[in-house]
Amino acid sequence: xxxxxxxxxxxxxxxxxGQRLLVDRLTTEDGKTxxxxxxxxxxxxxxALAPKDxxxxxxxxGQQRGPKIxxxxxxxxxxxxxxTGFRSALTQIEIESIGGTKKAAAKPKVEAAAxxxxxxxxxxxxxxxxxPAVEEAVEVVETAAVEVEVKPKAAAKPKxxxxxxxxxxxxxxxxxxxxxxxxxxxxxxxxxEDES
Numbered sequence: 001x002x003x004x005x006x007x008x009x010x011x012x013x014x015x016x017x018g019q020r021l022l023v024d025r026l027t028t029e030d031g032k033t034x035x036x037x038x039x040x041x042x043x044x045x046x047x048a049l050a051p052k053d054x055x056x057x058x059x060x061x062g063q064q065r066g067p068k069i070x071x072x073x074x075x076x077x078x079x080x081x082x083x084t085g086f087r088s089a090l091t092q093i094e095i096e097s098i099g100g101t102k103k104a105a106a107k108p109k110v111e112a113a114a115x116x117x118x119x120x121x122x123x124x125x126x127x128x129x130x131x132p133a134v135e136e137a138v139e140v141v142e143t144a145a146v147e148v149e150v151k152p153k154a155a156a157k158p159k160x161x162x163x164x165x166x167x168x169x170x171x172x173x174x175x176x177x178x179x180x181x182x183x184x185x186x187x188x189x190x191x192x193e194d195e196s
Contacts, residue, residue: 002043002044003016003043003098004039004040004041004042004054004098005038005039005041005042006036006038006039006056007036007039008023008026009023009024012039017096017098018094018095019094020093020094021092022064022066022090022091022092024088024089024090024091025063025090026091026093028060028091029060030060031059032059032060033059033060034060035055035056035057035058036056036058038050038051038054038055038056041054054098054099055099056099057097057099058093058094058095058096059093059096060091060092060093061092062091062092063089063090064091064092065087065088066087066088066089066090067087068085068087069086069087070083070085071084071086
C-alpha cells in the first residue's frame with residue numbers, strides 16, 4: 001500500500017512509509033512504537049475503507065513546542081492593551097510501516113472476485129431491507145417526523161389569543177361614546193344659551 005489515512009488525537013492524517021510529521025502532543029514515550037486507528041488504505045489501484053487486516057506502525061521521535069504566536073488586544077482611546085503568547089505542544093512521529101496483505105496477493109483477489117462481490121452486496125442490501133430492525137428504525141423516523149409536525153400546530157394555538165385584545169378595544173369604545181354624548185350635551189346647552 002502506498003498511503004494510509006490514520007486518526008490521531010481526533011484529527012486525520014494522510015501518511016506514507018518513512019514520512020515524518022508533527023501531531024498534537026501524545027502521551028507515548030520517546031522511542032516507543034504504537035499503532036493508530038487506520039481509516040483508509042489506498043494506492044496501487046486498490047482502496048480499502050477501514051481495513052481490519054492492515055496496521056500502521058508509528059514511532060515517536062520526540063516532543064517539541066510549536067512556534068510562538070503573539071496575541072495582542074487593543075482598544076483605542078481607553079488605554080486597554082493586553083499581550084500574550086501561545087506555543088502548541090507537539091510530538092514528532094515517523095511512519096515506520098504500512099503493513100497488511102501482500103500486494104501480489106491483493107491484486108488477483110480484486111480482479112477475480114470483483115463480480116461476485118457486487119452480487120453479494122446486492123443480496124445483502126435486500127436482506128437488510130427486509131429485516132425487522134430496519135422496519136423499526138423506519139417507524140421511529142416516521143414517528144419523529146410526526147412529532148415535529150405536531151409541535152408547530154400546538155404552538156400556533158396560543159397565538160390565537162388576540163381575541164381578548166379585541167374585547168378590550170370594544171370596552172374602550174363604549175367609554176368613548178359617553179364622551180361623544182357629553183360633547184353633544186354641551187353643544188345643545190350652548191345652542192340653548194344662544195337662543196335665549
